């Protein structure tokens with residue numbers, strides 16, 4: 001029998017049940033739902049709606065139910081439509097008559113909104129923490145190869161040599177912004193909807209601020225209808241996770257490229273690669289491909305929720321139940337990818353010789369020649385043309401750029417620029433990839449990492 005049987009003369013059709021039940025996926029919310037119920041019960045006591053003894057009984061009952069879930073002993077009953085009803089049903093079984101008071105001045109509408117905010121608050125913290133771990137890994141891998149450099153690319157064409165640490169830190173900065181965004185979302189969602197009731201509050205003397213404080217929310221809702229119908233926090237979290245996923249997919253694509261025979265800049269550890277069922281020689285970078293591939297579902301989950309929310313009238317509508325699976329899925333999969341990439345980067349062996357040889361491609365010295373001319377007082381456009389002509393001649397003749405320059409009126413004047421890695425030593429502008437600028441960037445990154453860690457708590 002359902003909790004609302006009083007109004008109905010017939011039970012629910014089986015198809016409707018299958019369509020509407022959510023216990024099969026929302027049972028993962030049990031701990032957050034129980035935390036919300038405990039605060040609610042305390043709030044009822046503070047409002048004089050439960051005696052001290054009734055409150056203690058219900059709190060002990062909720063603790064017992066939590067243990068049942070944790071030890072796999074909780075048994076779903078036939079009428080348990082969702083996690084909220086399952087817990088209330090069980091509380092009534094265990095606590096006796098006082099169980100019937102637990103849902104006083106509460107609706108599943110404010111209950112589910114509270115539970116989901118508590119879950120999301122934790123999940124956002126987990127994702128942010130795992131992002132910071134990956135940032136630390138990227139920094140450490142760069143530090144382990146302090147002199148390594150590779151070609152930096154634009155349009156996937158060799159552009160200028162860059163330090164490996166600088167390259168990896170470029171990814172780290174994007175993840176730090178992701179963490180900043182997640183923390184920002186966490187602060188915004190940290191508002192309690194508990195006490196909003198079904199949509200309009202209650203005539204009973206509860207104080208939403210009491211439960212808000214017990215649950216560690218920054219404040220209680222100001223508008224009950226907004227409180228039960230707002231899922232902005234889920235959308236925002238899904239966006240933030242999707243963007244993390246997109247950053248991870250770019251890193252994945254890069255690892256795929258780096259580990260090809262064509263690039264050959266790096267080799268993944270055997271423990272982070274897979275073989276082929278047919279081709280014995282294969283060593284595949286599936287971890288990187290999945291990092292790239294998972295971003296599709298993360299964007300899909302965001303899209304699914306946005307479309308669900310679009311056009312919904314105030315306040316609660318059952319459509320909102322569709323908020324959960326995209327959220328659970330995105331949290332689960334982004335955490336998987338973050339952990340897998342952490343392992344993949346740790347297992348990566350850099351072929352620093354191959355990468356350096358590619359970066360020492362003489363054509364990449366063209367800009368350094370142009371800048372050396374600028375330093376001598378020649379306007380940049382003219383310097384660009386001089387260097388461009390050398391490049392054109394080298395490409396047409398098949399002669400090395402250095403030999404072309406040597407054969408010109410400049411003779412051996414620019415020879416030092418052709419020394420391996422010379423550009424990295426010469427490059428000094430703040431934020432650039434040069435040995436001179438590296439320390440400043442590293443310290444800026446470290447202080448941002450520390451600041452976000454502290455904020456994360």
Ligand code: ARG
Pocket residue numbers: 022082084108109112316318320321
């Ligand atoms: N399982 C529901 C959800 O996830 C709980 C709220 C149900 N409220 C209702 N009025 N039917 O949204």
